[in-house]
Amino acid sequence: MQKTTSIPSTLIVTGFHALSEPLRVQVLDLLREQELCVCDLCGAMEVTQSKLSFHLKVLKEAQLVKARQEGRWIYYSLNLAQFVLLEQYLAEFRRFSPILPARACRDDG
C-alpha cells in the first residue's frame, strides 16, 4: 500500500549499469549536442570501431540511445525518454522519504 518504487525493473537497473562506465558516458556526452554516426564517434574518441560498437550496443539495450540508418551510415542519438524514466525513478525515492525518524531497534516497545 505504501510502496511506489519497489520494482527495480530490468530496464532501470540496465540503464544505471550502462551509465556506470566512463567510456559510455563519454559517448552520451558527445551525443548531447547532436546526432552522430559511428565514424564520427570513433574519430572523436580514439577507440576501435569494434570496441565502440560494443559499448553502443550496451547503451542501445539500455535504451539510452537510438539508432537511425541513413544510407550506409548509422546515426546515434540520445533517447531522452529513457533519461526521464531514470530521473523519475530516482525522484520517487524523495517522494515520501525522510518523514519517519529512527525506529527503536530492540524487540520491546
Next chain:
Amino acid sequence: MQKTTSIPSTLIVTGFHALSEPLRVQVLDLLREQELCVCDLCGAMEVTQSKLSFHLKVLKEAQLVKARQEGRWIYYSLNLAQFVLLEQYLAEFRRFSPILPARACRDDG
C-alpha cells in the same frame, strides 16, 4: 562553451554503479520508508550480515546512504542530496539536447 555535463565525476559514475545491483536497490527501497539498523535490514532481506555490510559499504561510498551510530546500532538512511545530484546530472542531458538534427557525415559541405 556549450558543454554543461562533460565531467562524469567519479561520484556520479560510482552512484550509477551502486544503483545497478538489485540487492542494493532493495536496500534503498527498504530505506525509503524509514531509517533502519543493519539487523533490521538483515532480517528483512535474508542475507548474511557480512554480505549486507559489503553492499552497504558500496552504497555508502556512493553517498547514496548515510550511517548514524546510536549505541551499538548503526542506522542507515537515504542521503537524498545524492539522489538529487544524480537526477540533475540526468536532467542536464535534456537541457540543450534534441535541437540539432543529423549532420552530414561526409567530409564535404
Next chain:
DNA sequence: AACTCAATACAATAAAATTTGATGCAAAAG
C-alpha cells in the same frame, strides 16, 4: 569479563565485462 552489533580482512570463487581480431553484410561507388 561476557555479549551483541557491525565493520573489516582475507581468501576463494565466481563471473562477468571488456577488448581484440576476424568475419559478415548491406549500401554505395566505380
Next chain:
DNA sequence: CTTTTGCATCAAATTTTATTGTATTGAGTT
C-alpha cells in the same frame, strides 16, 4: 557486378572485478 565503406557481430582471450563466506576485530552494553 565487383569493390569499397560503414558498421555489426562472432569467437576467444583477457582482464578485471564483483561477490560471497569465514573468521576476526572492535566498540558499546550489561
